[in-house]
Amino acid sequence: MDLGLTALELARIQFAFTVSFHIIFPATSIGLACFLALLEWRWLKTDDPVYKDLFKFWIKIFAIAFGMGVVSGVVMSYQFGTNWSEFSRIAGSVTGPLLTYEVLSAFFLEAGFLGIMLFGWGRVSKKAHFFATLMVAIGTCISMFWILSSNSWMQTPQGFAIENGIIVPTDWFAIVFNPSFPYRFAHMATAAFLVSSLLVVGVAAWHLLKGRRDELVKKSFSLGLWMVLVTSIGQVFIGDQHGLNTLKYQPAKIAAVEGHWHTNHDEGMPLLLFAIPDMQSESNKFEVGIPNLGSLILTHSLDGTVKGLKEYQPQDRPNALIVFWSFRVMVGLGMLMVALSLIALWLRKKQRLYTSHWFHRFATVMGPTGYIALLAGWVTTEVGRQPWVVYGVIRTQDGLSHTVSADQVGITLIIFVLVYAVVFGSGIYYMLKVIRKGPEIVYSDLSEPVGHGHFKTPMRPLSAVDDDLDTTKKGE
Numbered sequence: 001m002d003l004g005l006t007a008l009e010l011a012r013i014q015f016a017f018t019v020s021f022h023i024i025f026p027a028t029s030i031g032l033a034c035f036l037a038l039l040e041w042r043w044l045k046t047d048d049p050v051y052k053d054l055f056k057f058w059i060k061i062f063a064i065a066f067g068m069g070v071v072s073g074v075v076m077s078y079q080f081g082t083n084w085s086e087f088s089r090i091a092g093s094v095t096g097p098l099l100t101y102e103v104l105s106a107f108f109l110e111a112g113f114l115g116i117m118l119f120g121w122g123r124v125s126k127k128a129h130f131f132a133t134l135m136v137a138i139g140t141c142i143s144m145f146w147i148l149s150s151n152s153w154m155q156t157p158q159g160f161a162i163e164n165g166i167i168v169p170t171d172w173f174a175i176v177f178n179p180s181f182p183y184r185f186a187h188m189a190t191a192a193f194l195v196s197s198l199l200v201v202g203v204a205a206w207h208l209l210k211g212r213r214d215e216l217v218k219k220s221f222s223l224g225l226w227m228v229l230v231t232s233i234g235q236v237f238i239g240d241q242h243g244l245n246t247l248k249y250q251p252a253k254i255a256a257v258e259g260h261w262h263t264n265h266d267e268g269m270p271l272l273l274f275a276i277p278d279m280q281s282e283s284n285k286f287e288v289g290i291p292n293l294g295s296l297i298l299t300h301s302l303d304g305t306v307k308g309l310k311e312y313q314p315q316d317r318p319n320a321l322i323v324f325w326s327f328r329v330m331v332g333l334g335m336l337m338v339a340l341s342l343i344a345l346w347l348r349k350k351q352r353l354y355t356s357h358w359f360h361r362f363a364t365v366m367g368p369t370g371y372i373a374l375l376a377g378w379v380t381t382e383v384g385r386q387p388w389v390v391y392g393v394i395r396t397q398d399g400l401s402h403t404v405s406a407d408q409v410g411i412t413l414i415i416f417v418l419v420y421a422v423v424f425g426s427g428i429y430y431m432l433k434v435i436r437k438g439p440e441i442v443y444s445d446l447s448e449p450v451g452h453g454h455f456k457t458p459m460r461p462l463s464a465v466d467d468d469l470d471t472t473k474k475g476e
Helices: 007-046 049-082 085-119 126-155 172-176 181-209 215-249 253-258 291-301 318-351 357-366 369-386 404-435
Strands: 160-163 166-169 272-280 281-289 388-390
Touching: 007 049, 007 126, 007 215, 007 369, 007 404, 049 085, 049 215, 049 272, 049 404, 085 126, 085 166, 085 172, 085 388, 126 172, 126 181, 126 369, 126 388, 181 215, 181 357, 181 369, 215 253, 215 291, 215 318, 253 291, 253 318, 253 369, 272 291, 272 318, 281 291, 318 357, 318 369, 318 404, 357 404
Parallel strands: none
Antiparallel strands: 160 166, 272 281
8 A cells, every 4th residue: 555655754644643633632631620620619618509510511521531532642652662663762761751650640640539530429528529529630730741741851852861872861850840841831731721711611602602591501601711811811921931942942943933034133033924934945925924023022122133944954944834824823813712801801891791692603613722722732843843853862754663664554544543533533422412412400409419419420430421412402
């Protein structure tokens, strides 16, 4: 089977496909775990059953996302041994322990308390259940810590020596807390919270458009918009600092992101709003930009100097066309998220937050944009790192397994696409059906709570989402 692509190209496509599919689920579960902890804390503090009902609904979405995240994550580790064995052989003494720390400190914590969180209602006390929820939320954040540390080390490697062609750790503190890690961790954490916030907002807005005005939908909408406000504005400042860090340690990536070919010695660098970078001609087509603004953003000076892509050898340049546009998709959607939250503030003041249909349509459309921006951001950082798998140390082509062939990788890629389409397509379809049904009033109108003041507790994992999803309300 000849796909016309090399083993390296197919291995990169396969890894990009699996990691892109995987990242959306951990991002959802990280944000929702913290949201669930917030809901349960508010319920314990106020004894308002609305928070309890919302917890019952959103824990279903969390359980589905968490399960699909675990399954899709298993594939990632296998690829290091099949397609990227040379990378594992050379850099495994660093990346291996970091991923092991993630399993020992985070995965075991999540696994230990997840069962109590999902199935402990009525079997443990309220405070014990909240503690379990809190531990799961903390566990997801710890997991993100180690994964981002490993990936950030690949972006800005520190604390190692090379002996006989093998990377040997010399300073674990420098490895874990490498120069880009604080910025990338904050950036990803905020992105995960933003993804889940927009999901909450989008679901609530959809139900508002369908005519629901009960307290569950309104509370979800309000809480989600407050979270979008904090995370979207925070992401602007975190992104700025992350960009300055990238300019210092990965200047070629920034040059590609900005479509900047010639170093600007005599004038400020413009901020290009539109361009089509051409790697062959080493120039841009159809440029539209704002003079000096690029220098102001990157150097905080109107005439600051930024190295252009021509300062680097052609074989050391990332693909400018891809990262230029993936970055602009991410930033453009980020600005829409800020606009969404600011408009919401204005509507709150006018007391029209729950009656403005045009805004509900806007919020519904914005619901999935967190995932699009998340993927665009990862495309920017990963394609921008090329042609290095460990920046400045190991080229991507040198990390490929020697024994893998293009046919082998091509066949497994096709299998992955088919299996993912069936398995995860079914999971996503099921999640959408849960979302379509929406949160339900279970306790808000009951004088006597079910099961000693707790939810009806399922006896097996697949019963965690136990609603009849084929039952729809009249008019839907």
